[in-house]
Amino acid sequence: MAQKMLVTGGCGFIGSNFVRHILANNDRYEIVNLDTLTYAGNLENLRDVENHPRYTFVKGDICDEDLVNRLLADGADVIVNFAAESHVDRSITDPGVFVRVNVLGTQTLLAAAKEHGVPRFVQISTDEVYGSLGPEGLFTEETPLQPNSPYSAAKAGADLLVRAYHQTYGFPGLITRCSNNYGPYQFPEKLIPLFISNALEDKPLPLYGDGMNVRDWIYVDDHCRGIEAVVEKGRPGEVYNIGGNNELANVTITKEILKQLGKPESLITFVKDRPGHDRRYAIDSTKIQTELGWQPTVSLADGMARTVQWYQDHREWWERIKSGEYMEYYDRHYCQAHGLKE
Ligand code: NAD
Ligand code: TYD
Numbered sequence: 531m532a533q534k535m536l537v538t539g540g541c542g543f544i545g546s547n548f549v550r551h552i553l554a555n556n557d558r559y560e561i562v563n564l565d566t567l568t569y570a571g572n573l574e575n576l577r578d579v580e581n582h583p584r585y586t587f588v589k590g591d592i593c594d595e596d597l598v599n600r601l602l603a604d605g606a607d608v609i610v611n612f613a614a615e616s617h618v619d620r621s622i623t624d625p626g627v628f629v630r631v632n633v634l635g636t637q638t639l640l641a642a643a644k645e646h647g648v649p650r651f652v653q654i655s656t657d658e659v660y661g662s663l664g665p666e667g668l669f670t671e672e673t674p675l676q677p678n679s680p681y682s683a684a685k686a687g688a689d690l691l692v693r694a695y696h697q698t699y700g701f702p703g704l705i706t707r708c709s710n711n712y713g714p715y716q717f718p719e720k721l722i723p724l725f726i727s728n729a730l731e732d733k734p735l736p737l738y739g740d741g742m743n744v745r746d747w748i749y750v751d752d753h754c755r756g757i758e759a760v761v762e763k764g765r766p767g768e769v770y771n772i773g774g775n776n777e778l779a780n781v782t783i784t785k786e787i788l789k790q791l792g793k794p795e796s797l798i799t800f801v802k803d804r805p806g807h808d809r810r811y812a813i814d815s816t817k818i819q820t821e822l823g824w825q826p827t828v829s830l831a832d833g834m835a836r837t838v839q840w841y842q843d844h845r846e847w848w849e850r851i852k853s854g855e856y857m858e859y860y861d862r863h864y865c866q867a868h869g870l871k872e
Pocket of ligand 2: 724744
């Protein structure tokens with residue numbers, strides 16, 4: 531019999547890629563996707579699998595204790611928690627919602643999972659909890675947590691709760707910390723989809739500061755396979771770093787996007803830097819490679835070519851987001867199809 535996996539935040543960028551990956555490649559799981567559909571949650575991201583026999587969508591908030599308890603009363607073999615507020619710039623203008631969702635939401639899930647004896651809980655975290663690196667060195671799982679933005683501070687708070695549940699109650703929590711993802715279905719507020727879509731519209735690409743901040747880019751499918759390995763083989767209480775081994779300065783990746791699209795570098799506009807802007811992230815993923823046999827498989831050249839092509843081919847998807855029309859999909863299509871009140 532299939533195992534029941536509760537995925538939270540499955541209508542966002544990584545969550546939707548993960549749900550699609552599991553449904554296509556791993557028939558051991560049936561998935562319940564709990565997502566409250568914030569601005570970043572888009573039902574259109576999973577339109578192609580919405581009637582899949584091993585998939586159910588539930589609209590709801592991970593902070594809703596009654597709902598989470600009701601869902602877990604039916605039993606769950608594993609929870610994979612993607613649900614979060616995820617954009618650093620938004621966390622600078624509105625930190626409160628990041629604490630509510632990322633910290634209190636995770637605590638609500640942990641408490642309910644403990645109550646119902648859920649045997650596995652995978653927290654999807656980020657390398658940003660480690661803070662910023664100088665020109666040398668890599669983040670390992672032992673690097674102290676030094677988050678610099680309200681986003682990463684709230685993610686670190688959630689990580690510490692998962693750790694504390696393991697230490698205090700023997701709760702079977704695991705944590706993944708991944709570097710910057712890119713690929714299909716990423717909301718066009720993040721660097722790569724914002725710059726591809728702006729370039730396609732001949733709009734300026736706003737590069738923060740001197741453009742020399744470095745991120746370690748990973749294609750989203752590689753991240754999804756890493757999470758799957760942790761779900762299936764990771765050791766409870768452990769942290770697993772996941773990284774792409776692709777360090778690049780923002781200005782370099784920006785020029786690459788323009789080159790692939792045949793657009794002029796004059797679209798680059800240097801703007802005021804992000805406050806508290808982390809200079810460099812880079813991941814040492816030796817642990818997951820040696821312990822769980824995972825490796826990144828998509829080169830940056832291949833991943834960027836696929837990504838640029840996807841945004842060219844799915845112009846309607848990102849145009850509907852930029853215009854706000856995508857939010858009507860739930861109201862019009864999903865509620866009608868399920869006999870719900872809009
Ligand atoms: P995203 O913003 O695209 O998606 C977040 C999803 O969570 C959305 O579908 C949203 O509707 C849902 N959500 C938000 N609040 C919720 C709530 N209260 N209850 C239920 N659902 C809620 O984010 P993403 O980029 O897909 O990131 C997913 C996870 O991976 C996050 O936890 C993030 O911290 C982590 N992560 C992201 C990256 C990256 O590069 N994007 C890298 C490492 C880790
Ligand atoms: P982002 O995609 O927001 O991810 P994160 O801040 O979580 O790493 O940003 C990636 C890098 O790109 C980061 O150094 C900030 C920079 N950036 C810009 O220069 N301009 C932009 O408009 C955005 C959104 C990001």
